[in-house]
Amino acid sequence: MSETEGVAVAAGASWPRRHRRLTAARVRRGSVPYALILPVIAAIGAILGYPLYNLVRLSFQHYGLFELIRHQGQSVGLRNFSSVLHDSIFWHTLVRTIVFTAVNVGLTMAIGTAIALLLVRLSAWARILLTSGLVLVWATPAVVAVQVWIWMTNFQNGIVNYVLTKLHLGDYSQHDWYATTFSQLGLATTLIVWGAVPFVAISVYAALAQVPKDLAEAAEIDGAKPWRVFADVTLPFLRPVLLILTSLSIIWDFGVFTQPYLLIGQGHIHPGNYLMGIYLYEEGYVKTDFGRGAAISLLMLAMVALLSIVYVRKMVALGDET
Amino acid sequence: MRSRVFVAAIAAVALGVVAATASASPQQAQANKLTVWLQVDAQSGWPDIVAAANAQFLKDHPGWTVDVQYQNWSDHLQKFDATLAGGNSPDVIEMGNTEMTKYMAAGAFSALNKSSFENAPQWLSGLAKSGSYGGKTYGVPYYAGSRVATYRTDLFTKAGIKKLPTSLAELIADAKKIASQAKSNKGFSPVYFGGEDWYVAMAFVYDYGGAIARTHGGKWFGALDSPQAIQGLTAYKNFFLATSTASKTNDSTNPNPYDVYAQGKSGVIVGPSWYSCCVGAKYKTSTAQFVLPSHVAGKTLPGFLGGSDLAVPASGNAALGSDWIKDFTGTTSEKGLQAKGNIPNATNLLGTSINERAAARSWFVPTAKHWVDVENGNILKNMLGQILTGKLTVKQAAASASDNITSVLNGS
Numbered sequence A: 001m002s003e004t005e006g007v008a009v010a011a012g013a014s015w016p017r018r019h020r021r022l023t024a025a026r027v028r029r030g031s032v033p034y035a036l037i038l039p040v041i042a043a044i045g046a047i048l049g050y051p052l053y054n055l056v057r058l059s060f061q062h063y064g065l066f067e068l069i070r071h072q073g074q075s076v077g078l079r080n081f082s083s084v085l086h087d088s089i090f091w092h093t094l095v096r097t098i099v100f101t102a103v104n105v106g107l108t109m110a111i112g113t114a115i116a117l118l119l120v121r122l123s124a125w126a127r128i129l130l131t132s133g134l135v136l137v138w139a140t141p142a143v144v145a146v147q148v149w150i151w152m153t154n155f156q157n158g159i160v161n162y163v164l165t166k167l168h169l170g171d172y173s174q175h176d177w178y179a180t181t182f183s184q185l186g187l188a189t190t191l192i193v194w195g196a197v198p199f200v201a202i203s204v205y206a207a208l209a210q211v212p213k214d215l216a217e218a219a220e221i222d223g224a225k226p227w228r229v230f231a232d233v234t235l236p237f238l239r240p241v242l243l244i245l246t247s248l249s250i251i252w253d254f255g256v257f258t259q260p261y262l263l264i265g266q267g268h269i270h271p272g273n274y275l276m277g278i279y280l281y282e283e284g285y286v287k288t289d290f291g292r293g294a295a296i297s298l299l300m301l302a303m304v305a306l307l308s309i310v311y312v313r314k315m316v317a318l319g320d321e322t
Numbered sequence B: 001m002r003s004r005v006f007v008a009a010i011a012a013v014a015l016g017v018v019a020a021t022a023s024a025s026p027q028q029a030q031a032n033k034l035t036v037w038l039q040v041d042a043q044s045g046w047p048d049i050v051a052a053a054n055a056q057f058l059k060d061h062p063g064w065t066v067d068v069q070y071q072n073w074s075d076h077l078q079k080f081d082a083t084l085a086g087g088n089s090p091d092v093i094e095m096g097n098t099e100m101t102k103y104m105a106a107g108a109f110s111a112l113n114k115s116s117f118e119n120a121p122q123w124l125s126g127l128a129k130s131g132s133y134g135g136k137t138y139g140v141p142y143y144a145g146s147r148v149a150t151y152r153t154d155l156f157t158k159a160g161i162k163k164l165p166t167s168l169a170e171l172i173a174d175a176k177k178i179a180s181q182a183k184s185n186k187g188f189s190p191v192y193f194g195g196e197d198w199y200v201a202m203a204f205v206y207d208y209g210g211a212i213a214r215t216h217g218g219k220w221f222g223a224l225d226s227p228q229a230i231q232g233l234t235a236y237k238n239f240f241l242a243t244s245t246a247s248k249t250n251d252s253t254n255p256n257p258y259d260v261y262a263q264g265k266s267g268v269i270v271g272p273s274w275y276s277c278c279v280g281a282k283y284k285t286s287t288a289q290f291v292l293p294s295h296v297a298g299k300t301l302p303g304f305l306g307g308s309d310l311a312v313p314a315s316g317n318a319a320l321g322s323d324w325i326k327d328f329t330g331t332t333s334e335k336g337l338q339a340k341g342n343i344p345n346a347t348n349l350l351g352t353s354i355n356e357r358a359a360a361r362s363w364f365v366p367t368a369k370h371w372v373d374v375e376n377g378n379i380l381k382n383m384l385g386q387i388l389t390g391k392l393t394v395k396q397a398a399a400s401a402s403d404n405i406t407s408v409l410n411g412s
Helices: A001-015 A024-059 A065-070 A079-085 A088-121 A124-139 A142-152 A158-166 A181-208 A213-221 A226-254 A258-264 A277-285 A289-322 B001-023 B040-046 B047-060 B078-088 B100-106 B125-130 B153-158 B169-182 B198-207 B228-242 B257-261 B273-278 B281-286 B317-327 B331-339 B354-358 B371-376 B380-387 B394-409
Strands: B033-039 B065-071 B093-094 B139-145 B146-154 B189-192 B213-216 B219-224 B266-272 B287-288 B308-313
Touching: A001 A213, A024 A289, A065 B078, A065 B100, A079 A289, A088 A124, A088 A181, A088 A226, A124 A181, A124 B213, A142 A158, A142 A181, A142 A258, A158 B380, A181 A258, A181 B380, A213 A226, A226 A289, A258 A277, A258 A289, A277 A289, A277 B078, A277 B371, A289 B153, B033 B040, B033 B078, B033 B169, B033 B317, B040 B047, B040 B065, B040 B213, B047 B065, B047 B317, B047 B331, B065 B125, B093 B100, B093 B317, B100 B371, B125 B139, B139 B317, B146 B153, B146 B198, B146 B257, B146 B273, B146 B354, B153 B281, B169 B189, B169 B266, B189 B213, B189 B228, B189 B257, B189 B308, B219 B394, B228 B380, B228 B394, B257 B266, B257 B273, B257 B281, B273 B354, B281 B287, B317 B331, B354 B394, B371 B380, B371 B394, B380 B394
Parallel strands: B033 B065, B033 B093, B189 B266
Antiparallel strands: B093 B308, B139 B308, B146 B266, B146 B287, B213 B219
8 A cells, every 4th residue: 555655656746846737647647556556446346345245235134044045135124233232142252252362362472472582592593493383383274283183182092181191290181171161262272372373473583683783782781681671672663563463363363263163163162162253153154044144243343443443543653653 | 644544454454354254165056967965974884875876867867977075964054055045056965854844944945756756655754754844845864873882792791791781770780890890991981972972861861751842832842951851861960970981071073982992992882883883903803782771671762863864955956856866765775775784764674783673762853943053052062061060950951951942943
């Protein structure tokens, strides 16, 4: 977006100030940048705008299996929305999801940043080794990772139980990692954080390369402790990257579906352990109530957009400062 | 500048969320191709019978091809729904007998001419009922299966058990004998099945005269809070806690009971009779099966009569789909299925295998339109987990599940 703006500004700048009158040539020239972004807008409109329009339309209809077969929904006004908002399961799920998201994003950012700081201090070969490991994790498809997690935590033969028992951390033989909601979501958290850390670590590492070394040195000479150096010198440089990563992580983790759904397993999904993504899937697809599902997804969309506004504003503010 | 970037960023974020939640899987329909959806059971268990039906169909309809696509139980309905939306449904689909009613009621299938199918007058009544709605036939019985106990004869002999248990109390006593013989075997479970395996648990409910739900006056009522059902659930809890060290919060998957058995970690596994397929080379010769006994001596525990129907989706090719089903459910096919340990679709084909004897006393899920939502909502599994872990008493868990079932079954 900013590049296109740049082009527009450059095109405008090449024009002498006194010819401000609207001539055909000026309009033609001035519209070039807009013409250039038109294909992108059209593509986004076709790929996302049209489904979004359909989603909104669907949310005002009763659309079950009967309607699906006839391709004809019944208009019900706001009933889908009011039914969702009056559903206590929705509110419980929302609170659970917010806590879940906060924990996941917090852990992802903390561990990711810590690894990035570690990467700076490592010798070259150790850094290559660690980076390769991170990239491998990042490259592992979620579905494959879920399967590995399921094997490792298997009730009967899982290696986690075996290792914990061998390390004499207690008797974990036949420990059931899926017995409680806390434990189920905890496992999902380990999987999600594990999968998300590489992206954060590598991005923050790249940002760390921009921190001028002499500033940190100067601070150290002035007697600043490592923590002060990090907080007052390094962190301000990282802030834009951290903000973007945090807001992206919030969006990903708030709507996360694949990992918890597959890890907990369809057979163990119930209202007591729903996350928003799963709630949407269960209400919309499994119960074949697509209108209600559409209403839930629009509510989720609104919430994520609201959550993001705070971060996007800050991002923009930072962009204007520099 | 600032506000434009801001709006663009918001839009990008919003669209990203939509993109993350949307998906589609286009499948092009093709002329002269019959698309058939079967469950993976056929792929692993009886591909030869499928191939024979295809060959017969191609002989009768030259110029056609048959595309058999194998599906999984866990998500085949969601995939089917997607094809209903897209108008590219298969021409034939295998449905679990508990899944039929909702789709028949919504008009998802073409009505079939019952009398054109072989052995139709003798179809197993449970299966035939699951495929008929409003007096019309939409589903053709494919095969059925019941649940039996697969056990290690050598362990029984070693424990000094001379005859098979004829009552639940005897089975529990036998399990304890086996357990005392296998004390050194860490992680050994005398009887193994997942605590949330509701097919096993509900057998106890029906054995005590209870039911999952009952209907009167056109309404459904969850019935798990009835005294008989509570008795049954209590008996189930006692049975599980006395004989099994399996997970209390897992159904009988992951691990599969037969894998546990094949590793020498169980003496008796409960499940479909085809479990005998996979008991491991080591125990192949020391494995046999029996029908689980009832709490009443001499009777058997009522088994869940699971089964499959074949249906033709409304947008599919009704004439040819029905012809393929004829080829796949004829006497020859059904005899083949029987030889693989299944129950054939008609009473005149029934033999005397363990599976077929177990089916003599059986139970079936409520034939309510919304039953499948109870199943997919894991209401029963969740209740069993609560009971076995002691989170709730039998009474509390049953009452809450029962309320849930009432509301789901009467849903719109």
